[in-house]
Amino acid sequence: MAEKKTFEMEYSKVDTERMRLNVGPQHPSTHGVLRLEVELDGEIVTEVVPHMGYLHRCFEKHCEAMTYPQCIPYIDRLDYISSMNNEWPYVMGVEKLMGIEVPERVEYIRVIMAELNRIANHQIAVATFGLDAGAFTPFLYYFRDREEILAILEKASGGRLLYNYFWVGGLAADVHPTFKQECLDVIKHIRATNAEVTNLLIYNKIFIDRTANVGILPADVAINFGCSGPVLRGSGFPLDLRRAEPYSIYDRFDFNVVVGKGEVGTLGDCWDRNIVRMGEMEESCKIIEQAIAQMPDTGDVQEKLPKKIRIPKSEILSRAESPKGDLGFYIVGNGTDKPERLRCRATSFINLSVLPEISKGYMIADLILILGSIDIVLGEVDR
Amino acid sequence: MGLLNKLDDPFEGGGVLLGTVEDVLNWGRSKSDWYLHFGLACCAIEFMAMNASHFDFMRFGTIPRTSPRQADFIMITGTVTLKMAERIKILWEQMAEPKYCMSIGSCSNSGGPYWEHGYHVLKGVDRIIPVDVYVPGCPPRPEAMQEGMVKLQKMISEQAIFNKRKRMAEIDKQNEIK
Numbered sequence: 001m002a003e004k005k006t007f008e009m010e011y012s013k014v015d016t017e018r019m020r021l022n023v024g025p026q027h028p029s030t031h032g033v034l035r036l037e038v039e040l041d042g043e044i045v046t047e048v049v050p051h052m053g054y055l056h057r058c059f060e061k062h063c064e065a066m067t068y069p070q071c072i073p074y075i076d077r078l079d080y081i082s083s084m085n086n087e088w089p090y091v092m093g094v095e096k097l098m099g100i101e102v103p104e105r106v107e108y109i110r111v112i113m114a115e116l117n118r119i120a121n122h123q124i125a126v127a128t129f130g131l132d133a134g135a136f137t138p139f140l141y142y143f144r145d146r147e148e149i150l151a152i153l154e155k156a157s158g159g160r161l162l163y164n165y166f167w168v169g170g171l172a173a174d175v176h177p178t179f180k181q182e183c184l185d186v187i188k189h190i191r192a193t194n195a196e197v198t199n200l201l202i203y204n205k206i207f208i209d210r211t212a213n214v215g216i217l218p219a220d221v222a223i224n225f226g227c228s229g230p231v232l233r234g235s236g237f238p239l240d241l242r243r244a245e246p247y248s249i250y251d252r253f254d255f256n257v258v259v260g261k262g263e264v265g266t267l268g269d270c271w272d273r274n275i276v277r278m279g280e281m282e283e284s285c286k287i288i289e290q291a292i293a294q295m296p297d298t299g300d301v302q303e304k305l306p307k308k309i310r311i312p313k314s315e316i317l318s319r320a321e322s323p324k325g326d327l328g329f330y331i332v333g334n335g336t337d338k339p340e341r342l343r344c345r346a347t348s349f350i351n352l353s354v355l356p357e358i359s360k361g362y363m364i365a366d367l368i369l370i371l372g373s374i375d376i377v378l379g380e381v382d383r
Numbered sequence: 384m385g386l387l388n389k390l391d392d393p394f395e396g397g398g399v400l401l402g403t404v405e406d407v408l409n410w411g412r413s414k415s416d417w418y419l420h421f422g423l424a425c426c427a428i429e430f431m432a433m434n435a436s437h438f439d440f441m442r443f444g445t446i447p448r449t450s451p452r453q454a455d456f457i458m459i460t461g462t463v464t465l466k467m468a469e470r471i472k473i474l475w476e477q478m479a480e481p482k483y484c485m486s487i488g489s490c491s492n493s494g495g496p497y498w499e500h501g502y503h504v505l506k507g508v509d510r511i512i513p514v515d516v517y518v519p520g521c522p523p524r525p526e527a528m529q530e531g532m533v534k535l536q537k538m539i540s541e542q543a544i545f546n547k548r549k550r551m552a553e554i555d556k557q558n559e560i561k
Contacts, residue, residue: 025470026421027449033423033467054467055424058501065500073496080425124428143435150432161429161522379424 032378093318212265215370229325234273423461
């Protein structure tokens with residue numbers, strides 16, 4: 001007993017040297033080209049400094065040189081996992097400034113496409129989060145299902161990842177005749193895989209031990225940092241723009257805003273942020289089913305396309321709920337066919353700013369999990 | 384593939400296989416290429432899809448490595464910015480010979496959509512490192528990336544290993560512009 005005591009005393013006297021470790025920019029776990037400068041005390045993280053700019057692709061400069069429709073492909077490439085959701089707030093903003101009322105069929109197709117894309121995004125988020133925790137199987141299952149979603153989006157738009165499908169005043173093309181049935185089929189598969197992954201991964205003892213009580217983000221901190229999307233809702237704060245400020249036709253659908261409840265650990269930990277994404281996939285399935293039931297069968301999706309897009313001297317902040325959170329575009333028109341300025345409120349960038357705050361005091365292995373649970377895309381962070 | 388053709392026509396009684404050392408070496412080299420995955424942007428997501436269950440890239444004998452010391456070729460998937468270009472150059476120099484480079488997507492081929500106004504985008508990764516296979520597309524389909532892999536395997540299997548200089552000189556002589 002005495003020996004043990006002396007050992008503890010000696011151990012507490014050991015001066016550990018602070019070490020600065022460089023994670024990234026090319027690292028499989030940083031979800032892109034993010035570089036983290038980490039200060040470690042043994043294995044405990046004491047400081048995290050994210051360095052960005054490895055994927056700065058001059059988005060705003062491009063938009064000043066392009067006409068309004070030409071901006072859309074560059075907006076696709078911001079958050080390249082959920083392109084449809086990126087296009088939507090921009091297109092809505094331009095439509096509002098021009099006073100275009102979009103046909104109802106277009107609105108329904110937009111809702112279905114955006115929700116399909118949201119599911120695809122959350123599938124990648126949960127799959128890569130599982131990879132970070134050491135689970136490879138959900139990754140393979142989700143990428144199998146994601147191909148089915150991409151097949152639908154590809155048939156409609158022609159692109160697998162970057163679509164350029166939402167145009168100002170309408171859509172690039174009408175959907176194919178078997179669109180509704182294909183959507184209903186894919187929803188069945190999504191639900192089956194989600195049930196499987198819930199058993200395999202979400203309520204797995206090892207996964208809960210890794211993710212519960214790790215990276216706790218209280219709701220007040222999240223609000224102070226301006227977080228949105230699953231990061232904010234994982235802390236128990238039910239802010240969803242589809243419910244709070246219903247844009248487009250979201251007031252016609254019945255769906256729940258999924259929030260974290262601290263089911264297996266503390267409220268606002270990594271597990272909660274992940275379960276919010278799982279729940280949102282189910283809610284998106286519900287919205288798609290309702291939209292398919294209500295969608296008009298006929299109608300020209302291009303009847304309201306303007307011949308020439310010119311915006312008078314005016315400005316607008318147009319927001320929509322992207323899978324990552326509250327995505328906004330600040331559009332300033334100057335009377336010509338090119339925007340004077342196009343600013344993007346990038347969700348990933350703002351959500352990433354909370355990382356140094358919530359990762360202090362955890363192990364370095366947990367840092368990777370916390371980063372994975374925030375679900376950033378570096379194309380949107382750096383722009 | 385010289386070696387596999389000879390497999391179909393063995394000597395009487397079997398058991399004898401004729402081939403050059405070069406054929407055997409190239410056969411082995413081309414069928415087990417380990418790559419340093421350098422995922423940068425949108426193409427990296429398509430690359431993940433190619434690696435996953437639906438397209439299964441590993442049937443080409445490839446294994447993703449995270450260290451340049453263990454890699455046979457580097458895959459540049461995405462937009463190369465000026466800040467990132469230094470890192471790519473360092474990693475390329477850390478790789479052991481023989482090494483190859485595969486440039487995937489319009490951005491790393493030529494700057495892609497960012498070539499005109501992208502003040503922070505390198506207009507093609509071939510400005511800093513030599514590229515063997517270009518895969519066009521923005522982003523390329525997974526099938527296109529696999530086609531690129533087949534092209535790279537073909538290139539490796541036809542390479543000269545022995546008397547390289549002498550044989551290269553002969554080839555140069557044939558190709559000389561008169």
